[in-house]
Amino acid sequence: MIDSSEGYLLGYDLGSSSIKASLLSVNSGEVLASATSPDQEMAMEAPQDGWAEQDPEMWWEHLVKATQALKAKHGTALSQVKAIGISYQMHGLVLVDQNHQVLRPSIIWCDSRAVKIGREASQALGDKYSLGHLLNSPGNFTASKLKWVKENEPDIYKRIYKMMLPGDYAAMKLTGEICTTVSGLSEGIMWDFREQSLAGKLLEYYGINPDFIPTVVPTFADQGNLTKESADHLGLPAGIPVAYRAGDQPNNAWSLNVLEPGEVATTAGTSGVIYGVSDQLDYDPQSRVNTFAHVNYSKQDPRYGILACVNGTGIQNSWLKNNLVGGNSNIDYEAMNLLAAQAPIGSAGVTVLPFGNGAERTLANAEIDAHIHGIKFNNHSQSHILRAAQEGIVFALKYSFDILQGMGMQIRKVKAGRANMFLSPIFREAFANTTGAEVELYNTDGSVGAARGAGVGAGVYADFKEAFAGLKQVGEVVPEPEKQSQYQEAYERWHTLLQQHLASAKAL
Template sequence: MYLLGYDVGSSSIKASLIEADGGKLISSATSPSKELEISAPEPGWAEQDPETWWTHVVKATKQIVSESGINTSNIEAIGISYQMHGLVLVDENNKSLRPSIIWCDGRAVDIGQQAFEELGEDYCLEHFLNSPGNFTASKLKWVKENEPDVYKKTSKFMLPGDYIAMKMSGDIATTTSGLSEGIFWDFKSNGLADQVLEHYGLSKDLVPEVHPNMAEHGELSAAAAEELGLSKGIKISYRAGDQPNNALSLNVLNPGEVASTAGTSGVIYGVTDKPLHDDQSRVNTFVHVNHTKDNPSYGVLLCVNGTGIQYSWLRNTLLNGTSYSYDDMNEMAAKVPIGAEGISVLPFGNGPERPLANKDLGGRINGIQFNRHNTGHVIRAAQEGIAFALNYGLQIMKEMGMEIETVRVGHTNMFLSPVFAEAFTNVTGKVVEMYNTDGSIGAAIGAGIGAGIYKERSNAFAGLKKVKTQAPESELVNAYSDAYEHWHNELEKAL
């Protein structure tokens, strides 16, 4: 028996096939081989065509089926992880009406801030645990105001993972967790955020049917099965945003457990059973994947938009992409001392940043001396800047009452760099445990739980193995503390 998981990101789509019994990875595939394009028709905008995601879901699936050689009738369930906070609109025939306004798009910041003030900051934080901010509800309001013809044709709004599930099953649905990430959920009433809908003038008819994250959401239709090269009738039994799903992939489900990732964006995600909030909504709280009314579970999410995308930009733009691999870049960074001899990089060039109160500061490289610094200095400063930005947000989480000692991560993305892992561990003072997992594997595990295959939590995570532990080193902590102080001073000047 097999489980199939998808991670629908803004950079690529990854699929993984695992054995349900024991969690062994059978095959994985990523499509496309180069990172997906993000369109920016106007400054601060970020869009992708939902059909492009589906095209690469199909390609990755066919590659897995071909390489594994399995009988697809033995695939029991499908799970979907997806880039959070995006807006997909479809008409009555389930056809996409416009490109998706994705997570790092900044066009709705002012709309959300105005709603925060008009609804009342105390009311918003008490009921939604967040400002309406630049989240999905505010993006939908932007469409209503600026593209009324599109809004009139809209039958349902969806998050990116909801759209992929619809393509698979023909059914339109979402989850409690998904609604909370869009600021469509009222934590106080444990129901739909009627006040947000009313304030924005949005019809309840646009809201999809709501399911738990881990439950049977439908079955693979005959048409989708033919397109994917799978067997019809496979259960679709899990969907979640990429950060709650990353936590699930690392078995982070209980209060006090913490996950992190450093892909396109950088995130620290801590689980709590208390509805915590930051007064300025710089760190956000959403419903976690295992939340129930009787056993509440929340995810406190710190997000830095400009993480892996900054490193990718350095390679593909400044270094021309063809001359250097990421391993080459990591080696160059390792030859430069801690603090990059005075260079500091502010990695905020991917739209409005929540930890900066939704300011769109832009990416900045400070302190370059032409007769002293080389490419390795810039690369090291970029990696340290990402770690320092995450530490900056971590201080906000501490102010909220989050107690963090150990952080679990997948042994992937930026954590593959020894320089970044060292900087993150020593500047935060946290032990980092690295595991053999990623978002698509997590989605497959979630599918197994949702389909009722795993009766015990330990069985679901039988394949999860610790690869490496990185702890702070006393001889490095002070050096990184000094480097962070220099970086923080540059941030304060910029702000």
């Protein structure tokens, strides 16, 4: 199916920290080049405690800049792009008017303002509907965020033409078309899996006009073509199809060729995630994990992505860099990893709860904040705190891991891209020995996965197998029995501390 002539696929990863663009060779399946914009993390605005917003125009600005950086070095390759794919930060809300102008900043994934709205909806509609039809409680997801706008910003609500997820917005800017996917609607808790349609009962309860929902297109398909105006901004030929879009966690699993029941992916970038694939219409009775339509979901052959998330992952690492080791110093994340390695397993009693980035789904939407415990001024240093912070994220993922195992998922092996926190030897070691799972590392990331997805959607690749010909395993981490007991002891200390804080939060 692959054309013998050279060609490239362009993938974008629209994160809340940065925008990454990657060029993938169609023939070799290898990355020619990648570029990221901005150099520092993009700002998150918090007009009130627990809020998190970003300007969608900022995403577009940095998408353009990342593309132009590729063009500066690989202009010829950009002229041979066959298709474009998009990965994006999940659960955000973007609102536009009839002229496609943004009406307010995007309420992004880690914003907690709609927790109460989602809780009340879940109680009113009941578990039989919420969990049986939506596979999740409405929670703090996109539909609940739109209800918040309806209640609190009626003048903006009256001007809404369409609501979108962040990836839908990026596709609109590229093509001028407003559309979404079943996978995207499911992440916004706007898809009824039993009825195979929009979640009409929830939308009716919220009083949301279903006309706000964009046209639904397949995940892998021609979803619109690059307009001349956008092509001129980007330095690309007009007419290139946008042929794939998916939320960052389904896309991460796709990037790792995690598509079949029992397969599991993990990532630790902006958020930390365990993501398993199932073919069973199942859910956690406490709705501590989320079940979405995976990228290869279909009514005839369903594939569900079961996602457990830790919000305070990348932002914790960034906070430590800027506030503990000094934002203006020469210490980068690699140097922080080296400092962390100077401390022993268990960080000599220092314990970090990494929950300082809004309400946490795995904690039943509790918001307990981040905590550093056990510091002794005569015994501990930066190294102990930095290691405890990495261990704290791993322990939060282990807590999530156990929820998935409790749902019947047997996890003995997980796949991860060699990127973000999985670049840290300490993090990799802690993950394998705390969970007891073997970790396979691969040469991929979100933008590369989006490029591969575009190749499938545009028909450049005949099937999934052909798309993953260039995916290579580049490392492996296996549990070590002598270390597992040490990590288990540290995890039990962490877990006891977590339960104390959860009990305190419930008592308030």
